[in-house]
Amino acid sequence: MPIYEYGCSDCGNKFEKLVKISDTNVPECPRCDSSNVHKAFSTFGIGGCPNTGAKAESKKPSCGYASGNSCCAGCGA
Structure with a gap:
């Protein structure tokens, strides 16, 4: 399972989440519980x-x- 980086549009929180590739659900922000979350561009x-x-x-x-x-x-x- 890959780790994806997300950003919350409501509070600006950036977080990582271990997600199955087949999972299409968008995670909620762990800081404000908003579902207004987008995948962030990540680097390695x-x-x-x-x-x-x-x-x-x-x-x-x-x-x-x-x-x-x-x-x-x-x-x-």
């Missing part, structure tokens, strides 16, 4: 920084954010 990285493509331990991402030896996962900067 494999072994490097999403903004620069560099190895996480060798360079900071172009947005300047790094936490220890890891990069942000698409901070949007």
Whole structure:
């Protein structure tokens, strides 16, 4: 089962939900219980920084954010 990212149009909450591919129901927002929820565009990285493509331990991402030896996962900067 994949993990999908969602955004609530009512309160602005962003959350993740483990959902069966065959499930067509839209989840409710865990913060405000609204059903006015949409799938958000999500990013992922494999072994490097999403903004620069560099190895996480060798360079900071172009947005300047790094936490220890890891990069942000698409901070949007």
